[in-house]
Amino acid sequence: QDDVRSIVGMVDAWRGGADIVYGVRRERTTDTFFKKNTAQAFYKLMNALGGDIVYNHADFRLMSRRTLQALMAYPERNLFLRGMVSALGYPSARVYYDRKERMAGESKYPFSKMLSFALDGITSFSVRPLRYISMLGLLFILISLVAIAYGIVVYVEGNTIPGWTSLLVSVWFIGGTILMALGIIGEYVGKIYKEVKRRPRYFVEQTTGMQEPHD
Template structure:
């Protein structure tokens, strides 16, 4: 059996509190897979610093000199989670046969990576990590998450329920993903479009090991809206349908107002106010805002600005300190 080269890509933004434990656990996973001859000993851990303001990059450089698994990319600015993840994926595909993406907070089960690799050996190009359930979430978070996935499905977006960005992808899928030139990234919607053989691995999500979530409610709502408007024109069609319905209601309201006017049962000015403000004004503002969102996305697309700029990188080739690969128990936290 040919052992593939595996790279684990970890986007990092202000993760100095959790990063030592993340490196420790993921290095242990790589070491165990190598010992079991499931992956090559050339496999690596790629940490992508997404313009962090803390000591994240300094930690990456330190781990690079003491742990031969660790490589790193430093982006010149905070490009966002999706762009940082894409930067790591595109870099990893240069030497890896398969790539696993996982967040730095250790909420995704690192032990599931072994199952990912087993599925890869069975011939699957894409393996989705899917949450077993949401019993640990608060009622509000569970309800909003379920609503998000259901809404995306109804909008016509092909997305896997309870799957975020914890997945394995083969090199050939990453090479095809590179052909997607969207500036407005929504990877969990883009990957299913590739169409290669795929499967799912279920896991139980854990509590964040340390630090604070980088996705508060405001960012989660913005991310959901970006996903919908990047993959579906259904909202525009909904506005059109709503416009016809409100036009019909306006006709009914107009007849009611005219009858009231004839019978003398209206206050002066009420007719024009109710028709112009309640119906037309609200619909126009909603429609203009939604159309403006789509125009804004078109504006970003046609400018073709780079999604990220790599400022620094530390790789196996430019390692400053050559050390022998330590045992699992030797990795310093």
């Protein structure tokens, strides 16, 4: 389905100094309405969560030798290549092409696999969902404080049902406290997660002024 003629443009971009050349679809006219919109939602969600992936790019790309060697320096086993290649940081370019309709067979990515792929991508490149738990817990605590103030007002006015205020406040406050505690634990888990991956912190693109060591 990918246009092999666009490889010529990829090679030209590589000769022009790009170490990574992404093959990017101009549009998704060959996809169904459901697949088109779920794919767009996936790209937007990944970028919102901190995963710098190229929109409408799958796995059709050209990579130089040094980018492949850099990619091999990643020791992890859960390989989300679309995010990992972008994270290498080498000069890149894009070549746009039109993807043809499938001539035979069926897509190997039904909804279940697409969902699994999206979860792998999110969990491989972002700890923000753990951070959102803390934010949600803080929101619940703020709501409980508002509920406390509201409960005091209606209690003074004598418009309360016995036990209603204490139940409302306790549910919101305890729930928010639990979520905050989970979020704090999640922050530590996220740091452990990043350390376990042992990804290289940087790659040297080029060196200048190097001298040969003396005997």
